[in-house]
Amino acid sequence: MRIHPECYPCFLRQAYATLRLVTQDEGIQERVLKEIMEKLSMYEGKDPPPKVSRIIYGTIIQHLSVIDPYKEKKAESNRMAMGLYPKLKEAVRRNADPLYMAVKVAIVGNIIDFGVGRTFELEGVEALEGLDLIISHYDQFRRDLEDAKKILYIGDNAGEVVFDKVLIEELSEKEIFFAVRSKPIINDVTLQDAREAGIDQVARVVESGCWAPGTLLDEVSPEFRELFFGADMVISKGQGNFETLDDAPRDIYFLLRAKCDVVAQILGVHVGDTLLIKGGLS
């Protein structure tokens, strides 16, 4: 999807939220915000929001000489999610359809996203039972899964990655590749975050080659590209991956929560809705 006018105020909000993490100096905050506004005012493309958001994070990183503003928050998310892990596993075990419950767990993990402004609040594991998928291509997902041998699972955020692990553990006897961002951006999952969460115990962790809170196919590494088109099935987590892969030339299962009005409107759902969508332009 391409950038929407509503993305600009959201970018500025994200910029300020990130700036607050790295400096309390209001003079610097103001200067960097103004530089970001100047750059955004000159931006003329029609790229997906995650590509444009690099203007924001790039400017902050450059000015503040900080590589990973969300480093601590990511570690905290991982710790918190790992604390929930036994309960999540129990919920999956108890369910008549463990795979379905594991899918819901993975989507609920997508709540963990500091880039989007809504309150960070992890629902009780209990709420998972009653949670409905507003769009659900689960039956097809299940069928496609039966035939699939090689699966590419594109991760989204730190913390959330623990929830992904729960789903991946239900995909046994498959060859799973778990893709992470190649460099830190917002709270998106990197190699280190994935390892912290123990993803390397259940999947082969690969870097996408791309630095964006999403997956830009024109920037990924040749290895990732081969995996992406060669896998029997691609599972994409979160809104950032959806924003960048919704028009990719292959089948993709998108597991996400709609986190802003723009994406909710494109999908015809409400903000907060949990979705399992077979998409892509195959």
Add this chain to the structure above:
Amino acid sequence: MRIHPECYPCFLRQAYATLRLVTQDEGIQERVLKEIMEKLSMYEGKDPPPKVSRIIYGTIIQHLSVIDPYKEKKAESNRMAMGLYPKLKEAVRRNADPLYMAVKVAIVGNIIDFGVGRTFELEGVEALEGLDLIISHYDQFRRDLEDAKKILYIGDNAGEVVFDKVLIEELSEKEIFFAVRSKPIINDVTLQDAREAGIDQVARVVESGCWAPGTLLDEVSPEFRELFFGADMVISKGQGNFETLDDAPRDIYFLLRAKCDVVAQILGVHVGDTLLIKGGLS
């Protein structure tokens, strides 16, 4: 108060909200947002936010050739508030201290503000009974009122003006001047809005001479300035007037709700708190 870094994302949000009211053309929305970002990126002053916000509304008005984007919303707010008027009057009549209740009514009317992003939700009139003023200089307000003959009441928004009328009606036997903005900006009260709400039946309505969602003393008319410094008492409604008059060289009673983190932090309160503060730098 001077502009804070957090004001910039808020300006952009307000700009987009206003643009949506006047055009559905995303190309125009994007172009105007970019022009606003360019202007804000070059802004070097340390003015109060309501002064800077003219960059936003001025750019929109200029591009869209619209004089009053909130015209319909203001009329709707007035109508809605007038529907509540009998209940508000009843609540005042019933109370052991009608003046105190009328003060609370006036502050609660300050919820009506489309410029600030929080959900527009008018509390039940019933909730007024239990409402606490988080900062209350009410005793002093009451004492000063006894001696005052000439009162300047600086209005804030359309709709809210009906709530102001309830308070003004408790200030009987005083000479009341009710100040409005000289030109439309956001949903701020103008001469027409005040007349619609019947303010001219209980006060002399005067224009401040200023075009801003606040009161800029260096831009008001000579008549307003004379009133401002000559009145025995000045009552200022809403956050925009607080942002522009907090350092004015005279006593002012500020009646407001804290509507954003920046103002809440300055006052040491929480967003949403209702306040009656004796301020100014006299």
